Amino acid sequence: MSPLSPVLAALLAAHAPGAAPVPDPAADVVDAIAYPDDAAARAAWTPMAGSPPVSVVARDGVRALRMACPFAGTRIERASWDLAVRLDLATARGVSFRLRCPDASPISGFSLYFRSGDGWYAATFAPASRDGWDMIAIDKEDTTIEGTPAGWGRIDAIRLSAWRGAERDTELFLADVRVTGRDARIAVVRGDSVPRAAPDETESVRIYTQSVTRCLQEAGLAYLVLSDLDVTTAALAGRRIAILPHNPSMPEGAQAALAAFVKGGGRLITFYAIPGTVAAAAGIEAGTHVRETRPGFFASMRFADPRPAGMPAEVPQRSWNIRVARPAPGRGRVAATWHDADGAPTGHAAVLQTDAGFHVTHVLIPEDGAAKRRMLLAMAGHLDASLWGEAARATAGRIGRIGPYADFDAARKAVAEAARGDAATRAALDAAAKRRADAAGLAAASKFPESLAASEDAQRLLLEAYCRAQRPAPGERRAIWCHTPEGAGGLGWDEAVRRLAANGFTDLIPNMLWADAAAYPSDVLPVLPEVRSKGDFLAACLAACRKHGVRCHVWKVNWNCWGKAPKEYVEGLRREGRLQVRFDGSTNGLWLCPSNPANRTVQVDSMVEIARRYAVDGLHFDYIRYPDRDGCFCAGCRERFEAALGTKVARWPQDLRSDPALEARWNDFRREQITAVVAAVSAEARKTRPGIQISAAVFPNWPVDRDAVGQDWKAWCDRGYLDFVCPMNYTPHDATFESLVAQQAAWAGKVPLMPGIGLSCWSPPDDVVRLIDKIAIARRLKTAGFTVFDYSPAATQGVLALCGLGITKRE
Numbered sequence: 001m002s003p004l005s006p007v008l009a010a011l012l013a014a015h016a017p018g019a020a021p022v023p024d025p026a027a028d029v030v031d032a033i034a035y036p037d038d039a040a041a042r043a044a045w046t047p048m049a050g051s052p053p054v055s056v057v058a059r060d061g062v063r064a065l066r067m068a069c070p071f072a073g074t075r076i077e078r079a080s081w082d083l084a085v086r087l088d089l090a091t092a093r094g095v096s097f098r099l100r101c102p103d104a105s106p107i108s109g110f111s112l113y114f115r116s117g118d119g120w121y122a123a124t125f126a127p128a129s130r131d132g133w134d135m136i137a138i139d140k141e142d143t144t145i146e147g148t149p150a151g152w153g154r155i156d157a158i159r160l161s162a163w164r165g166a167e168r169d170t171e172l173f174l175a176d177v178r179v180t181g182r183d184a185r186i187a188v189v190r191g192d193s194v195p196r197a198a199p200d201e202t203e204s205v206r207i208y209t210q211s212v213t214r215c216l217q218e219a220g221l222a223y224l225v226l227s228d229l230d231v232t233t234a235a236l237a238g239r240r241i242a243i244l245p246h247n248p249s250m251p252e253g254a255q256a257a258l259a260a261f262v263k264g265g266g267r268l269i270t271f272y273a274i275p276g277t278v279a280a281a282a283g284i285e286a287g288t289h290v291r292e293t294r295p296g297f298f299a300s301m302r303f304a305d306p307r308p309a310g311m312p313a314e315v316p317q318r319s320w321n322i323r324v325a326r327p328a329p330g331r332g333r334v335a336a337t338w339h340d341a342d343g344a345p346t347g348h349a350a351v352l353q354t355d356a357g358f359h360v361t362h363v364l365i366p367e368d369g370a371a372k373r374r375m376l377l378a379m380a381g382h383l384d385a386s387l388w389g390e391a392a393r394a395t396a397g398r399i400g401r402i403g404p405y406a407d408f409d410a411a412r413k414a415v416a417e418a419a420r421g422d423a424a425t426r427a428a429l430d431a432a433a434k435r436r437a438d439a440a441g442l443a444a445a446s447k448f449p450e451s452l453a454a455s456e457d458a459q460r461l462l463l464e465a466y467c468r469a470q471r472p473a474p475g476e477r478r479a480i481w482c483h484t485p486e487g488a489g490g491l492g493w494d495e496a497v498r499r500l501a502a503n504g505f506t507d508l509i510p511n512m513l514w515a516d517a518a519a520y521p522s523d524v525l526p527v528l529p530e531v532r533s534k535g536d537f538l539a540a541c542l543a544a545c546r547k548h549g550v551r552c553h554v555w556k557v558n559w560n561c562w563g564k565a566p567k568e569y570v571e572g573l574r575r576e577g578r579l580q581v582r583f584d585g586s587t588n589g590l591w592l593c594p595s596n597p598a599n600r601t602v603q604v605d606s607m608v609e610i611a612r613r614y615a616v617d618g619l620h621f622d623y624i625r626y627p628d629r630d631g632c633f634c635a636g637c638r639e640r641f642e643a644a645l646g647t648k649v650a651r652w653p654q655d656l657r658s659d660p661a662l663e664a665r666w667n668d669f670r671r672e673q674i675t676a677v678v679a680a681v682s683a684e685a686r687k688t689r690p691g692i693q694i695s696a697a698v699f700p701n702w703p704v705d706r707d708a709v710g711q712d713w714k715a716w717c718d719r720g721y722l723d724f725v726c727p728m729n730y731t732p733h734d735a736t737f738e739s740l741v742a743q744q745a746a747w748a749g750k751v752p753l754m755p756g757i758g759l760s761c762w763s764p765p766d767d768v769v770r771l772i773d774k775i776a777i778a779r780r781l782k783t784a785g786f787t788v789f790d791y792s793p794a795a796t797q798g799v800l801a802l803c804g805l806g807i808t809k810r811e
């Protein structure tokens with residue numbers, strides 16, 4: 001088959017009559033701020049108690065709402081306003097608006113909420129700049145759920161909140177609120193009905209839907225996320241492709257609508273287990289589940305010829321199981337098969353190509369983003385060739401948009417100046433310019449897959465030059481958390497720590513113990529079963545740190561159980577009344593009661609045991625707090641609080657919330673329970689191992705969090721319990737990060753501040769430019785260094801090496 005024929009077929013299909021949706025622009029404006037006066041605007045936007053009314057202003061020729069945030073001398077947690085709406089966002093991608101906030105420093109974060117039924121969809125955002133208007137886009141799939149919303153089709157209010165960060169007034173301006181993405185040709189079907197039948201699948205649905213939408217975003221393809229509760233023939237009208245990322249079950253009506261969609265010329269890209277009607281429409285016959293017979297059994301998908309245009313030959317993915325599938329007779333072929341880690345074929349189909357589209361026999365795991373993105377793009381482009389042009393144009397348009405630079409020329413000029421004649425940087429810049437020119441030529445010849453590949457090369461080379469042009473700061477401490485006790489990214493500790501050292505990192509914070517388990521032989525905590533088979537993880541980590549000259553601070557998850565302990569252990573805690581009790585009297589099985597003397601002894605002894613047995617450089621607290629305001633109201637807490645108070649609480653626990661004076665004492669009591677452990681560990685560990693460094697991962701907004709979660713870390717710094725402190729500033733937004741760090745420097749006082757940077761929390765998790773921006777901010781604010789969260793596969797696979805070229809280059 002000539003590679004052009006499916007392209008032509010798809011082009012013809014795309015121009016079939018009735019294929020294009022008819023957007024209704026009027027319906028897409030939520031609020032154009034066309035109010036004649038303040039009174040009209042105030043009738044629409046209702047302030048929350050304590051927030052002032054809005055007013056209508058013109059800023060730089062933009063008609064906007066002014067929203068004042070009076071944080072000086074007030075007690076409001078946020079400034080917040082509600083707009084009553086009647087919005088159907090079921091068939092939209094989300095909303096966008098313009099925002100201007102000349103001084104975001106008194107604001108700890110921004111939220112946008114959509115109210116639906118008895119719940120909310122909530123998103124966070126932040127302005128990127130302080131000098132002008134920012135366009136903010138909120139996509140539905142990036143929201144979290146509070147309460148029980150009635151679906152995206154029934155949004156009856158939008159709420160904008162700016163959260164208090166400091167005791168200073170500020171203001172923000174809002175303009176041009178609109179709905180986005182109604183005309184997208186790709187619909188990603190999210191299995192919102194799945195968690196109702198299988199609550200355990202909630203997180204999987206979120207993760208695998210997001211791994212697909214992330215690929216589409218990065219490829220520059222327009223899409224919308226459609227809840228499977230909203231899939232109808234009307235909602236699919238005008239779409240070209242429906243993608244099912246993880247939809248093991250689906251309402252009957254949605255299945256029928258998808259079958260009709262295929263019949264009418266629509267195409268499917270489906271993953272893993274799909275319901276029967278959809279499988280029939282997709283032209284596949286599903287078989288059983290097959291688990292890996294050994295680790296690395298399913299290691300990559302290898303595509304057979306003829307490959308669709310732009311399809312990589314191999315897509316790495318470590319799947320732990322698959323759902324066997326084959327093409328229905330006469331409907332298609334096996335396009336890719338699973339190979340194991342040694343490159344041997346397993347005999348299992350990985351990707352089917354049928355007359356209805358593509359089917360993958362597992363979900364899309366969010367790793368190896370570039371290969372996944374190319375695979376998805378090649379599938380989409382094969383089904384609708386015009387998408388290749390869309391992606392190629394978007395990718396070319398993004399070349400040079402890194403860091404502060406708006407385009408390629410600006411980036412090239414600035415990087416060349418910063419390089420000061422460095423030959424390797426110049427070479428990378430020249431190569432980037434060459435590939436960019438190639439991309440333009442290929443696009444002009446309609447060779448879109450090749451053009452896109454050239455654009456990606458250009459961006460990668462420019463990024464390398466940008467990283468090379470960065471400079472390290474002498475004497476800076478560069479720490480990184482590592483979640484996995486076995487070592488980062490499956491590398492093993494020796495190689496993982498060698499890479500850290502080679503790229504200029506000085507301190508490692510490996511997670512080795514929790515409230516309920518230890519990753520090394522312990523007399524205090526239950527020991528992970530893997531320790532018996534694989535050995536002492538802490539000893540292995542420490543040996544690697546010694547060998548490569550990296551300091552090792554052992555990270556303890558304090559009050560939180562991670563479910564790593566044997567069931568009997570947690571059952572024992574429950575029986576002995578050592579778990580937290582909520583306001584409503586229910587037990588919180590994940591959190592230990594901090595006032596319980598036995599719990600406190602285990603907390604302290606488990607950390608001091610490490611100081612005694614291992615020559616570690618430090619001990620690091622985490623989860624050294626309450627989960628929220630909802631704890632702990634157990635009988636023991638009551639007894640101990642009343643003893644501290646010297647009197648009885650008449651109505652327990654209601655009075656703790658209804659009587660402000662009592663509430664203040666209660667908040668003090670909560671703080672004291674947490675602080676007591678920090679004080680005891682600090683004193684005993686320093687006695688046991690002089691010179692040991694005590695540090696903590698803490699919430700970013702101390703004045704709020706000392707009440708909200710009982711974490712009084714400014715006091716820990718003031719009293720000298722800590723040797724450094726790591727507030728978890730995991731925001732991707734520079735302005736928010738900067739305002740947080742500036743305030744934290746004052747709270748930390750003389751204690752070195754090592755602000756936490758949320759690399760793994762961003763999308764994508766390999767965004768080294770965002771990381772470099774944060775490091776630059778930390779330097780500007782003269783912190784002792786920084787702490788990266790965390791040593792993830794993305795970090796092991798490239799981010800660290802890019803840092804090592806410049807910003808953290810080993811001196």
Ligand SMILES: [Zn+2]
Binds near residue numbers: 634635
């Ligand atoms: Zn308690």
